[in-house]
Each structure stands twice: as C-alpha cells, then as structure tokens.
Amino acid sequence: MNSLGTQYKALVIGSNGAIGSAFLTAFKNDLNCSLVASLSRTTVPDFSLESETSISDSANFLALNAPFHVIVDATGALIIDGHGPEKQLARLDPIQLSRAFQINTIGPALLIKHFVPLLDSANRAIYAKLSARVGSISDNKKGGWYGYRSSKAALNMMLQTAAIECNRSNPNLVFAALQPGTVASKLSAKFVSPEHCLPAVEAVQGLMSALDGLVAKSGAYFIDYRGQPIDW
Numbered sequence: 001m002n003s004l005g006t007q008y009k010a011l012v013i014g015s016n017g018a019i020g021s022a023f024l025t026a027f028k029n030d031l032n033c034s035l036v037a038s039l040s041r042t043t044v045p046d047f048s049l050e051s052e053t054s055i056s057d058s059a060n061f062l063a064l065n066a067p068f069h070v071i072v073d074a075t076g077a078l079i080i081d082g083h084g085p086e087k088q089l090a091r092l093d094p095i096q097l098s099r100a101f102q103i104n105t106i107g108p109a110l111l112i113k114h115f116v117p118l119l120d121s122a123n124r125a126i127y128a129k130l131s132a133r134v135g136s137i138s139d140n141k142k143g144g145w146y147g148y149r150s151s152k153a154a155l156n157m158m159l160q161t162a163a164i165e166c167n168r169s170n171p172n173l174v175f176a177a178l179q180p181g182t183v184a185s186k187l188s189a190k191f192v193s194p195e196h197c198l199p200a201v202e203a204v205q206g207l208m209s210a211l212d213g214l215v216a217k218s219g220a221y222f223i224d225y226r227g228q229p230i231d232w
C-alpha cells in the first residue's frame with residue numbers, strides 16, 4: 001500500500017481464513033509494510049468473536065506493537081453450528097439468528113471497540129472489515145439468507161456509526177466495509193465451486209488498492225474488490 005507511508009504496520013484479524021490469510025501474505029510481501037501482526041483462533045494469544053474478554057486480552061497484548069496503520073478484520077461465518085442460511089421465513093430460528101448476529105455483527109463490533117484505539121491517531125489509518133454485498137438492503141433483489149444478510153446489514157450500520165464517532169477525534173481514520181467478490185473458502189465451499197470463484201489473492205490485491213485510494217471522511221465506505229461503491 002502506498003498511502004500509509006513506507007513503514008506502516010498492519011494487523012489481520014481472522015488471519016487463518018481464506019481471505020484473512022491472503023491479506024496476511026499481501027502485507028508480508030509489501031515492502032512498505034514494516035510489521036504485520038495476526039490474530040485468529042489458532043494464534044497465541046487466540047481469540048473468539050464470542051468472548052469479549054478474549055478480544056480485550058488480545059488487544060492488550062497486541063498493543064505492544066501499536067500503533068497500527070491498517071487493521072483488517074476478515075472474520076465471519078455463513079454456516080454456524082451446522083446450520084446453513086435460511087431461504088424461507090418458515091426456517092427462521094431465534095437461536096440460529098442470534099448466533100449469526102453474534103458472529104457477524106456483535107463480535108466484529110467488539111473488535112472495533114477494542115482495536116480502533118490501537119490505530120495511529122496522528123496519521124492516516126484504515127479499519128477495514130469484510131462485509132458482503134448481500135448485506136446491502138438496496139441490492140437485495142433475490143431474498144433468502146435471512147440471518148447472514150441481516151447480520152451483515154447490521155454490521156454495516158456498526159461500521160458507519162463507528163466511523164462517524166471516531167472521525168470526530170481522528171479525522172485521518174478511514175472505515176470500510178468490504179465485498180471481496182465470490183472467493184473460494186470454507187465459508188463459500190457449499191454454495192459455489194472453486195472454478196467459479198475469484199482467487200483470494202486477486203480479491204485481496206483489488207481490495208488493497210481500493211483501500212489505498214480512500215479519503216478519510218465522517219462515515220464508512222462500502223466497496224467491492226474493484227473499488228466500486230456499493231449502495232447500503
């Protein structure tokens with residue numbers, strides 16, 4: 001990335017997923033990146049989106065490497081506890097719905113709460129969160145996938161609201177909700193075959209160059225891997 005200077009520090013959360021690991025590799029290969037830290041369910045320390053204590057403990061640990069200039073949260077889930085996305089109202093289940101919100105909205109919001117303070121407050125910095133185009137209300141022409149769609153739409157609102165609040169104290173901060181395209185991963189495997197998917201490396205290359213061009217503002221961006229804006 002060029003917009004963060006020649007000695008920027010990056011953190012990837014969810015670094016063992018398909019998209020998270022591609023971000024990790026891209027930062028490692030970027031000569032401008034002086035340090036890349038990672039956090040996942042398999043790092044030491046590890047964390048879970050379902051435990052705020054694990055999130056705050058890992059933030060305290062990673063504060064040793066702060067300030068970061070870019071944080072990417074690449075966590076998320078579509079099939080949770082063995083339950084896939086609901087196609088009909090009749091399939092709605094309160095526990096499964098609340099699990100979708102726990103993983104895709106509440107956990108990521110707690111990551112914002114504990115990790116945004118680790119971003120550089122004096123220079124350009126980016127908080128990027130993998131969202132999904134299906135979280136766009138205006139783009140929803142097909143229906144279905146109630147829990148995943150709704151939890152991503154709520155995530156987008158968390159990002160927009162956090163962006164407005166954080167811009168007051170740090171006008172250099174960029175917040176972005178990212179649509180990576182359809183990428184082969186554990187998350188997408190049951191729904192699309194790999195030959196119809198974008199390689200994670202390409203998706204991440206596109207997302208990094210899109211992030212590079214974003215100007216800090218009071219509000220979040222919702223963009224895809226080609227840098228195209230998506231209506232909320």
Ligand SMILES: NC(=O)c1ccc[n+]([C@@H]2O[C@H](COP(=O)([O-])OP(=O)(O)OC[C@H]3O[C@@H](n4cnc5c(N)ncnc54)[C@H](OP(=O)(O)O)[C@@H]3O)[C@@H](O)[C@H]2O)c1
Binds near residue numbers: 016048
């Ligand atoms: N792939 C696509 O086509 C696509 C399209 C649109 C949006 N996205 C979004 O992109 C993001 C990354 O997806 P992906 O395709 O890379 O999927 P993935 O390979 O399954 O990665 C998902 C990541 O989330 C982590 N995670 C899930 N539940 C967690 C929990 N309770 N606590 C901590 N970490 C947890 C996983 O950790 P473990 O590896 O330990 O399970 C993994 O690192 C997601 O937000 C997804 O919604 C993907």
